[in-house]
Amino acid sequence: MEVGFLGLGIMGKAMATNLLKHGFKVTVWNRTLSKCDELRELGASVGETPAAVVARCKLTIAMLSDPSAALSVVFNKNGALEKISSGKGYIDMSTVDAETSIKINEAISSKGGHFLEAPVSGSKKPAEDGQLVILAAGEKSLYDEAVPAFDVLGKKSFFLGKVGNGAKMKLVVNMVMGSMMNAFSEGLVLADKSGLDPHTLLDVLDLGAIANPMFKMKGPTMIKGNYAPAFPLKHQQKDMRLALALGDENAVSMPVAAASNEAFKKARSLGLGDLDFSAVYKTVKDSQS
């Protein structure tokens, strides 16, 4: 199957590489075109614009930073929409809000195309290892068509019904994750300030009811002050913002998420947006000294 891939950031590069390694023919595009070179060396073709990629491929996947990027790649001049026609599939795997997905779905459908939103749980390493969790919603026939690609990209795919449900599920998950990261950061600082060894705290956490892969993987690097980005903090803050907006729409009070959003905003304002989201620990720690 020939697949188009738009967006070669941390996630997109790993996902497109995986598709190539598993025998898919892939045509890639990235706003900064030079980032396509590495994929070309692995056998990908390169499209000059999103429209050129869609013209060439029956199925196109997008993995872009945020709602504004997702919309511009579809609607701008030389955007994907220009070459959508009957039978073409467009799958947006970026983390966006339901409103963005619905706008894209309406535009793609009005030209006879099929649309699926399919945001993912899992970060850089799961993307490299084909271990993502795919939260798809939209056109079921396109979901069925995409299953061979999803099987390469992920360890499990969910089909969640109508467009918007994938985005909402992803935002709920990341709202919980962002809040946990803040509680974890406060716990590490509290342990340290009260004379405990933070490494021992990690061991204790890992043996109890709140053990989880995120604490286990991020804890040691956070203690070392290593925030090499797997999931950029600016994207986590975007997800908290979009989750809070979903809470507003549904009159759900989320004081814990709101406080966590403030912590991520503060970290962004201190210039930490391109570091890993675990760098929020640095702001929690520095604000106590």
Ligand SMILES: NC(=O)C1=CN([C@@H]2O[C@H](COP(=O)(O)OP(=O)(O)OC[C@H]3O[C@@H](n4cnc5c(N)ncnc54)[C@H](OP(=O)(O)O)[C@@H]3O)[C@@H](O)[C@H]2O)C=CC1
């Ligand atoms: N990293 C992670 O762990 C995870 C991320 N996600 C989500 O996946 C998406 C991508 O994340 P990630 O790969 O980490 O992000 P990156 O910041 O590494 O990459 C962002 C991509 O979006 C492109 N882009 C940004 N703005 C525009 C624009 N206006 N027009 C066209 N392209 C644009 C960038 O192009 P350029 O190279 O030119 O800047 C780049 O290809 C986000 O929605 C994120 O929330 C989901 C799960 C995990």
Ligand SMILES: O=CCCC(=O)O
């Ligand atoms: O959106 C990013 C999610 C990161 C993760 O699930 O580890």
